[in-house]
Amino acid sequence: KKTSLEKGSTINVSGKEKGGRAIVWGDIALIDGNINAQGKDIAKTGGFVETSGHYLSIDNNVIVKTKEWLLDPNDVSIEAPTAGRDNSNTDDEFILGSDAKGVLRKNNPTKTKLTNTTISEFLKNANVVNITASNNIYVNSSINIGSNGHLILSSEGKNKGGVKINENITSEGGSLTINSGGWVDVHKNITLGSGFLNITTKAGDIAFEDKQGRSNLTITGKGTITSGNAKGFRFENVSLNGVDTGLLFTTQRDISTNNGNITNHFNGTLNITGKVNISMDVSHFSWYRRYNGRTYWNVSTLNVSSGSNFSLSINNNGVSVNGSDPNRVKGKGLNGITFSGDNIFNIATGSTANFTIKTSVLPPVNNSNYASFNGNISVLGGGTVNFELNASSAGLPTSGAIINSQNINVLGGSNLNLLAAGSTDTAFLIKNDLTLNSTGGNITLRQIEGIDSGVKKGVVAEKNITFEGGNITFGSQKATTEIKGNVTIEQNTNVILRGAYYGNSRKTLDITGNVTNKGHLTTEGNIININGNLTVGESATLKAITNYTFNVSGSFDNNGDSNISIAKGGVHFKDINNTKNLNITTNSSSTYSTVIEGNITNKKGGLNITNKGSDTEIQIGGNISQKEGNLTISSDKINITNQITIKKGVNGEDSNSDTASIANLTIKTKELKLTQDLNISGFDKAEIVAKENNNLIIGNNNGDNANAKTVTFNNVKDSKISANDHNVTLNSKVETSGSNGRAESNSDNDTGLTIDAKNVTVNNNITSHKTVNITASEKLTTKADATINATNGNVKVTTQTGDIKGQVKSTSGDVEITASGDTLKVSNITGQNVTVTAASGAVTTTEGSTIDATTGEANVTSATGIIGGTISGNTVSVSATDSLTTQSGSKIEAKSGEANITSATGTIGGTISGNTVSVTATDSLTTQASSSITSNNGQTTLTAKDSSIAGSINAANVTLNTTGTLTTVASSNIKATSGTLAINAKDAKLNGAASGNHTVVNATNASGSGSVTAK
Template sequence: MFIQKKSHLKAHLVFSFLFFSKTVFALPVLDNVTSGDVALSQQSLQKLEVTQKSQKAILNWESFNIHEHESVHFKQPENGITLNRINPRQGVSEIFGKLSSTGRIILINPAGIYFGPTSRVDVGSLIASTANITDKNFLNGKYHFAQEKKFHGDIINKGTLIAKNHGLIALAADSVRNDGLIEANLGEIVLASGKKFTINFAENDLVSFVIDAPLSADASSDVAINNTGVLRADGGEVLLTAQSASRMLDQAINMEGIIQAQSVSQKNGVIILSGDENSKITVSGSLDVSGKNPNTKGGSITVTGNNLYLTSTAQLDASGDQGGGIIRVGGNYRGQGPLLNANFNTTSQGAKISADAISQGNGGEVIFWGDTATGFHGSITARGGALGGDGGFVETSGNYLSIASAKVNTSAAFGKYGTWFLDPTDVSISTSATSNESFASGTYTPSTDTANINTSELETNLGSGNVSVITTSGGSGAGNITVTDSIAWSASSTLTLTAGNNLTINASSISDSSGGLILTATSGTIGLNGATLTVGSGGFTANDPVQLGTDVTITAGTGAITFNDTINSSSATARNLTLSTSGTQTFQGIIGATNALASLTTGTGTAAINSWTITTNGSTGMVFNGPVVADMTSPTPAVFDAGTGPINFTSTLNSGSAQRGITLTTSGTQTFGGAVGGTLALDTLDTGTGSVVINGGSMTIGAGVTGQTYNGPVTLGADTTFTTTNKAVTFNSTLNSSTSTARAFTASLGSGALTFTGNVGATNALAALTLNNTGTTTITGTLTGASLTTNASGTTVIDGGAVTTTGAQTYNDAVTLGAGTTFTTTDSALTFASTLNSSSATARAFTASLGSGALTFTGNVGATNALGALSITNTGTTTVTGTVLASSLTKSGTGATAINGGSISTSGSQSYAGAVSLGANTTLTLSGSGSTSLSLANNISGGYNLTLTGSAGNNTFTLGGTLTLGNVAVNGYSSGTNTFSLDTSGTQAWTISSANTGSLSSISSVSGAFTFS
């Protein structure tokens, strides 16, 4: 039967009433159709079919009820939608039978709609509400709904409501209750309470459900949304949302039942329980967005409102086969982000929260936040996958925080542990019970401004994941963290303590064999008043100023130890800081500037020094047991001030990313156990006045400011090379081998100067000294070594009086003598490959004692500034290639003298004990005015002319041995007396001048022509 008009329908129903039972009246009664092409057909007394040919239709019903054995079916075109507006004067619509449709149905009854226990709804989509919508908005696709002032009906479901895949079931009223089953797989389920709301679609898919106005104060229900049944939308979304104008509701949302939106394939489930700033939400049932089928991940759960309470039976599950999902209760991370923050957030002991990765992948993210207070006493797991993946992230935070009995597990079987993050106002960590709260009717109320975390509970949770405690100032709390009692755990998890103000560790120890410890005091200081901190590969980090209230030892195994700010003793009582690790130790701030440390001892790992000053004042000083890297951001040299204590670099010392300098200030011993600048040269190196021990083999400085300066006595424990880039190396005190084992000394300085202010090798001789620099080398004290070689075109200034070597001495650069100097070798050569002069007009004596070693003057001697007395003793050959100017010359020993340079001039006498050979015509001159002598007592050879010229005073000329020469000229001065003693053999011409004022005597075996003038 097709009914087109209201009057026909009424007539038919009246007729039916006269002949059939009362049950017939349960079927809906149509008033009119205001839009669309619709026909009604009652196929039997218990079945009504509504056929809609238009895409949209609006039906106004006089009544709309369906008895237990009755059914109503809407036959609609694809994507068709029917607005069914029910006259509220009929009262609550009661549906006990079957309601079905091929498309979407909207049921509007301001008086309310009741789906009984026997009801079953099978639709494409269903919106059931007490809020009305205008015909115009409906027809234009604007789904704006508003409650009528005089009606405040409820929507209650105790039956079964099922939407097709991708469909929607939305129940919206002042109060909505579900005690039955609602299912919309791959689609959406909405239970909503508000005065006005808007539904937005994209084609047939729900985009958003927005409450535009909260419930008014005259709403009748104490609970806006109540679910004790089952809401199932696998692969879809479930939204429970309620807003009220004031705190008039006992509860905005009460969730005792089951909400399931498990992930399907790549579509993750979503559950949202959304209240407003006036709402209280209680969860005692199950929220399930798990993805436990292969290749699925966990979905997301969001619970927001003013006062949130999860009871002991609450279960939230966002675990997934390939990764955990997201659970946010009370807000985003640290209360930041778009979500509404809860004021109070309480979870009872027994509640279970899961965001695990099951097979593989990372654990999920779980956030519990309360602006005023958070009391979390349940359990949370966000574990990495069994086959691989890292642990997840968990936050339980509030200005006031209680975590008594809380259990958090972010472990990972084959990955990194995740983190448990706590963010109260003030917190203490002690053996006291975890609380400071009262709890009633689902509300957590802190009794003080300081939360306490029980150490045993903290240790238990660290056994299954990282834990972070962060405080911020709020209420009367300053944001302090105080660790009163010791903490110990054994897992590879990290404890992070971040105080908004001060962080104080009074516990005697914090200990973990494989995890880590991170300390931060954002606006205060980190007080280390406990003696021992032990961590593992996770390392130790202090991000803010550290104050030592006692001697502190930090042990990190292979982990890093990092200080990102200053370190000081907490008072004038200096404290010892001892680090033990093979990992990197980083110092970013000044150490001991306010209150010095007693000592600083590092582990065997690299110490990265980014600090400009390190100050200690104890007897232990500074001990760097591993490599040191100077990595300051500024080129200003770092100052290591140990007072009277030692400074010990047991391993290498280098610059970091750029060349940087080091200044040591101490009267104690400074030890360099490894190479300095071998990887990246230092910019400068200055030592203190204490002794310096160099055992590392090389000391390298780049193009710095001052090069290397050693202000205390230096000893070499290894053969050592000193290198600079055109910068000086200065030894302001002595230089020795550290033991009787002689150590080689090599300097390669470019154009840099080399200065030995004190004696070199006087206590323990050096081995070979090799000096390579074009700058000036100054030897102020005595020098003793195995050998000495200068190899560049610089100048060597010898002011110390004695250079003694067992081996050869070779001066390839110019030499000047600032003092009378004795050169001694043990039967080894002494060579001057360049010039030799006094350093000023004051003539300096030159003494050579060489045993059988040869002496060679390649360049001029005394040409610029004459030498004083030259005294040469050796049995080896003395070779003179250039001119010689000196006060006198005495050649002792049997060694020959080879004169290849043309002239030797002395103001005093000259004496040659050994044979003399001439490599060129040669003049020997006595240039003084006093009595002088010139003696050549042995053979003279070479075939060249020899001229002997006397002084202006009395002269004695003595020649002996065999002469194999050209002409011999002996020139005296007429003003003095000239004595000639000739006892020679050989044939050469003689010219003797000024003989009339002297005598000629002791002539034997002299042949050749004589000429006298």
């Protein structure tokens, strides 16, 4: 039962080449002598020594020289040497019974002890020391393994036993292996330099704990620490230094245990140097064997030194059985992680801390989660913290992460990445008001793409979100983002708010409250909805990049620089207030239109609203006020849905053009649709122009002129409608108005209208307070019931050809119509002076039409002319370089002066009258029977090469000058009522009646059946 190796005794199994084997064992084994099992090279060819017993005592006098030494008692306690250990008296170890015959000697219940100095000395001489125990091994005094030694501590873990390290184990490169069938508790330092540290448990946990936080517990080495079938790891106030390939903490569980639940505890302070990887994988267990574990991170500070890496990963990957009961996971840990209390991550520059959770795919229940952040988070030191939750699933959604934090601070060049991928019901659920501060650093909180066809919501914030400093990305890549409170971006903060921005997804970024941006905000996503107000501060910027639509239900107050760009859709705004620069660019579609239903107020700066969508519209339903700067609205179609005013001047300020600031308006469109009237007021320049290389239509073409809507330019210095080389069609009424209180014709309050296009079609009235200038490089066409009216100025029309069926008039100014092409047809024209010119073409006035110069001259000039209506003025000049025809029923009337008609050939079928009348044809002149030429008080002169008179001529004096043949037909009647009738011709065929107070006929040949008489 008892084996003793006395002090001074020696067992020698050494050999010249190889050492032998020496085994000393017994129920009680007392070793105090020497055992020598050397070979030629003890490290390579040394032998094997085993000292075993239920109770084993190794004195510090023992010298063992061998390659491997196995110590194998039930329990081992490694202690420092004490007085009394120098003797081998069995009474010291066995205190019950006596040596009397027949009396059993029982062992001392005190556990077997080994001295640390003995083991350290062994390890100097032996390559491997293997200490085994059936139950427990306690290291209660420090051990130095040396530079080449290998200490193995092996406990079978019987009777709930294990291995406990209560004092330091050190080496200068030697290795330590701990194998336990139970547990391993480390409470003091294990510092092995570059040596290997391998720890394995089978049925218990592995703990590295300094409960009091006083001993600066440090673990240094490289190797693998593997927990077994129980829970996992416990860390408390510990420093982990993974040298070279680093330290790997993992788990290895027998599938037969049916235990895939992982429970880890991290408490106090955790310091990391080198490479430390904690990786737990239970994905090989069935889902219902791995939903009840939890990792608890209660680390006040995680310190990761320069050039180091810390990783914690838990792999629960696997899909649940379809139809599994969600209540089964209610209140369970899901093998997830809980970050308890406030956490500081002090990560040095270039270093990282990584947390990875691969989830099971289990039906979510209320508050179920794979990660919860319950305190504030701080990242310092300039390094990076990465958290990723991966819920890979092709269909079923599962739980995500819950953030109960109120503050996340990432400072000093540090980075924090909170990412979630896969099919989560909600990737990140934020329960409280949350402030994210990344001054000098970067924060990313995002749902990202993965295997995620079942994903529902990415980031959901139930309350307010505040961004303070640095660079922050927040939102979802492939899922809905919801912020149910307000969003505030402070100064010196760069924020990307992201909604689903993947493929053709229609998932939204929804913000229930107000968005206040004092920094730099970029919004990205397919659909963005802000249900409150959007405010951009004075030094702030907004960049909205959206695929389909950007909507603000409240007011949009822009005091900074804002650019909103929609790739495939439009925007929806209520009221817009701008004081700096705002650009809105859309590509509206039939599904996503561009609508501004409220008022637009532009106090200063530029405001540009552009829709690039083909044949789509911008709907404007509110008033637009512009104090200064340029306002541009551009779209293929612009629809004025209410009666609105676009004006210069805001907040009751004077809106006329005298204000010191300059404000300009440009509307670019193919079609300006008017559901109601549009009033444009007070601008320095207001222009409606055709969108690039297109025609321009203003008003609805429904043929209902009586109910047509009106575009009014009120108190606008420069009003213009243009299409350059394309066409303008006016279906609506167009008016200019304003005060004309000043005497100067160029008064700032005077307003005029300019229309410039290739072809101009006027289907409704144009009324200008001052002038109307129309330039058509090809043709001007007006509808019969359309009037062009300049009430206090001139009308000037320049065209190549014209078909003016309606009225053109100026109450107090002149009308000038010039055509450079072949034809000019005019109807009713009224002005103080009227000039109609078709220098190289034909002028036609229709029957019943009137050209009326109310106080001055009426001048009609053309190559050829056909006069079917009335031309009147104080004086009238009608000139045709080729032929001129006045039709029966037409009238040319000089009310107080001369009527002068000149042509190459002339045919007079209507009435010509004036104080004096001069009709000249360089070739032939014909007056038809229906014609009447009258000069009430003066001279009438007809001059031609050949003349044929069939109508009447009545004047005080009449002179007929014909260088060729003069013919008067029988029905003609020529009267010089109070003066002289002079007929001068080469040949005179006088078949009609001619008379005067004095009659003179100068003709080489005179004949005819008529009469020439003198009263």
